[in-house]
Amino acid sequence: MSNLLQVQNLKKYFPIGAGIWGNPRQQVKAVDGVTFNVKEGETFGIVGESGCGKSTLGRVILHLLEPTSGKILFENKDISHLSKEGLRQLRRNMQIIFQDPYASLNSRMTVSYIIREPLVVHGIGTRKEQDERVMELLNVVGLNSSHARKYPHEFSGGQRQRIGIARALALNPKLVICDEPVSALDVSIQSQVLNLLQELQSQYKLTYIFISHDLSVVRYISDRVAVMYLGKIMELANKSDIYRQPLHPYTKALLSAIPIPKVKAKREKILLEGDIPNPASPPQGCRFSTRCPVVQKGCAEEEPEFKEVMNNHFAACHLIR
Amino acid sequence: MVKALLEVKNLRTEFHTEEGVFPALDDISFSLNAGETLGLVGESGCGKSVTALSIMRLLPYAGRITRGSIYFDGQNLLKKNEKEMRKIRGRRLSMIFQEPMTSLNPVYTIGDQVAEVIMIHRNTSKKEALAQAVKALEMVMIPMPESKIKEYPHQLSGGMRQRVMIAMALACNPEILIADEPTTALDVTIQAQIINLMLKLKEELGTAIILITHDLGVVAEMAQRVAVMYAGKIVEMADVQTIFEGALNPYTEGLLKSIPSIEQEGKKLHVIKGSVPHPLHMPQGCSFHPRCPYVIDKCREVPPGLINVSATHYVCCWNINREVKQ
Numbered sequence: 065m066s067n068l069l070q071v072q073n074l075k076k077y078f079p080i081g082a083g084i085w086g087n088p089r090q091q092v093k094a095v096d097g098v099t100f101n102v103k104e105g106e107t108f109g110i111v112g113e114s115g116c117g118k119s120t121l122g123r124v125i126l127h128l129l130e131p132t133s134g135k136i137l138f139e140n141k142d143i144s145h146l147s148k149e150g151l152r153q154l155r156r157n158m159q160i161i162f163q164d165p166y167a168s169l170n171s172r173m174t175v176s177y178i179i180r181e182p183l184v185v186h187g188i189g190t191r192k193e194q195d196e197r198v199m200e201l202l203n204v205v206g207l208n209s210s211h212a213r214k215y216p217h218e219f220s221g222g223q224r225q226r227i228g229i230a231r232a233l234a235l236n237p238k239l240v241i242c243d244e245p246v247s248a249l250d251v252s253i254q255s256q257v258l259n260l261l262q263e264l265q266s267q268y269k270l271t272y273i274f275i276s277h278d279l280s281v282v283r284y285i286s287d288r289v290a291v292m293y294l295g296k297i298m299e300l301a302n303k304s305d306i307y308r309q310p311l312h313p314y315t316k317a318l319l320s321a322i323p324i325p326k327v328k329a330k331r332e333k334i335l336l337e338g339d340i341p342n343p344a345s346p347p348q349g350c351r352f353s354t355r356c357p358v359v360q361k362g363c364a365e366e367e368p369e370f371k372e373v374m375n376n377h378f379a380a381c382h383l384i385r
Numbered sequence: 386m387v388k389a390l391l392e393v394k395n396l397r398t399e400f401h402t403e404e405g406v407f408p409a410l411d412d413i414s415f416s417l418n419a420g421e422t423l424g425l426v427g428e429s430g431c432g433k434s435v436t437a438l439s440i441m442r443l444l445p446y447a448g449r450i451t452r453g454s455i456y457f458d459g460q461n462l463l464k465k466n467e468k469e470m471r472k473i474r475g476r477r478l479s480m481i482f483q484e485p486m487t488s489l490n491p492v493y494t495i496g497d498q499v500a501e502v503i504m505i506h507r508n509t510s511k512k513e514a515l516a517q518a519v520k521a522l523e524m525v526m527i528p529m530p531e532s533k534i535k536e537y538p539h540q541l542s543g544g545m546r547q548r549v550m551i552a553m554a555l556a557c558n559p560e561i562l563i564a565d566e567p568t569t570a571l572d573v574t575i576q577a578q579i580i581n582l583m584l585k586l587k588e589e590l591g592t593a594i595i596l597i598t599h600d601l602g603v604v605a606e607m608a609q610r611v612a613v614m615y616a617g618k619i620v621e622m623a624d625v626q627t628i629f630e631g632a633l634n635p636y637t638e639g640l641l642k643s644i645p646s647i648e649q650e651g652k653k654l655h656v657i658k659g660s661v662p663h664p665l666h667m668p669q670g671c672s673f674h675p676r677c678p679y680v681i682d683k684c685r686e687v688p689p690g691l692i693n694v695s696a697t698h699y700v701c702c703w704n705i706n707r708e709v710k711q
Binding site: 113114220222223250251252253254255256258259262277279280281283284285317318320321322323324325326327333335336337339340 | 428429542544545572573574575576577578580581599600601602603604605606625626629630639640641643644645646653654655656657658660661
């Protein structure tokens with residue numbers, strides 16, 4: 065499979081706190097040197113706790129935020145320095161589904177207009193063709209034509225997320241970035257939306273970047289998974305490798321912390337002490353060294369390299385050889 | 386049999402809105418023994434938080450308890466006036482809320498807020514109360530409690546704030562702690578810390594806990610008994626093992642199957658079709674019947690009641706002798 069997307073040493077810094085001449089005194093390194101490839105047709109999961117930079121990463125890939133440095137290649141074309149028009153063209157192929165189905169739909173627009181808007185922006189089809197496409201999309205996501213004239217507030221959370229999905233699919237994109245698409249939904253609705261996303265993927269040969277804090281959901285839907293901590297990828301591997309034999313101490317702790325809905329599933333838990341450090345001043349050396357249960361002397365001094373430690377299994381830790 | 390510490394009987398709570406009156410809780414009955422943890426699970430809008438607020442008598446203006454009784458240590462809480470309730474709340478019955486960011490007062494220090502509970506209920510001086518507040522913060526394993534009591538909520542992280550909430554709730558050593566989604570707003574690694582802390586404190590203090598959550602994983606780790614709620618009713622109640630391994634109510638069964646798990650890798654996820662009915666347009670008969678895969682004619686007409694299938698297992702369903710669909 066060829067690479068649809070290549071991300072190379074991508075960084076995104078946000079300035080905070082203006083100094084006396086208006087120069088920022090500090091920078092939050094939300095994404096701090098991230099490298100990975102996404103293959104055509106796969107689901108690439110990104111997990112991490114709040115503040116680890118997973119959502120920022122999604123937005124930088126889409127150029128909703130300008131990257132500070134680094135390269136993004138989409139279909140082997142560098143898209144890091146595109147003009148406005150170039151970006152508009154790009155977004156035909158790259159779409160996003162947002163977390164909050166309550167905030168991401170304009171409450172003054174009808175559903176049919178919300179789904180049609182991408183077609184209007186890109187000047188695709190006549191009015192009649194657009195109408196047909198809207199109806200087709202509504203059917204595809206499990207809604208029907210009677211929903212077209214309604215407004216977002218008339219729908220439940222799960223239905224709204226379906227509208228968001230229909231809008232993302234309107235332009236037949238190749239890559240869809242799903243930013244916590246099921247986090248705001250109840251379990252029974254969550255499974256409906258996850259199934260829908262999978263059906264659509266096989267039907268339209270979509271590639272997903274699936275961002276979530278929920279390790280079980282990511283495990284269910286992804287082919288490969290990257291674990292992020294404070295702006296960096298700590299471990300990246302095939303799903304089965306990362307969940308069956310995690311190598312990085314952070315991944316191990318994260319996996320052991322998920323409460324399993326089963327009795328007698330009592331396992332040894334690795335309890336991490338303390339909180340996630342402030343991303344404006346991440347710890348020296350390895351970022352995880354302040355909470356790492358197996359921290360050693362050199363960890364706080366030298367930053368570990370993110371390297372391939374086993375076949376297609378990448379990790380950043382001094383202790384893994 | 387041990388006498389229950391808390392006994393809720395046939396509780397009905399209604400909400401009066403502009404659109405009409407609807408029952409948020411309909412005929413809720415359960416009991417809680419001393420030192421036990423009861424998990425109350427269900428999806429949003431099923432009435433689990435309203436149950437907590439009804440017990441605490443903290444319902445918002447639109448909510449009224451119209452039927453039933455809540456016996457706590459032999460006394461009916463519904464017969465108490467506000468002054469009497471205030472003596473019970475915080476001292477014998479405490480509650481922690483989901484959002485540790487909004488349930489602490491931003492303009493008072495942590496020390497002031499924890500000490501307040503102690504001053505009110507124990508009639509101590511401020512100095513004495515602050516000393517006890519330090520102890521309470523120590524108990525929830527907040528590092529450097531002496532300096533933390535001078536800090537304001539915004540200076541603490543989410544996990545630390547939730548610890549402060551727990552310290553406040555347990556400061557007067559209550560008999561019952563109602564925890565409303567105590568870990569939902571927290572990250573997994575922080576959630577694991579808080580669950581660990583609550584289990585440890587429960588062991589030490591012997592507090593009975595009503596744990597409200599939508600996360601079945603958290604329930605499996607903490608609760609001894611579980612009540613599953615749907616659309617304002619308890620649809621199944623049993624010990625935790627029975628719920629996870631021998632659930633009889635179709636809703637419980639569906640809920641458990643919908644969670645992505647290791648066994649389901651590569652397979653399609655189980656789906657409960659449709660969505661929760663609007664409280665003003667509840668279906669006739671069993672409120673779950675439009676979504677139920679095992680529906681029979683009776684379900685559409687007569688609402689089922691909660692019946693015993695064993696001494697500790699209660700189910701609300703007309704079709705419990707069905708064959709389980711794969």
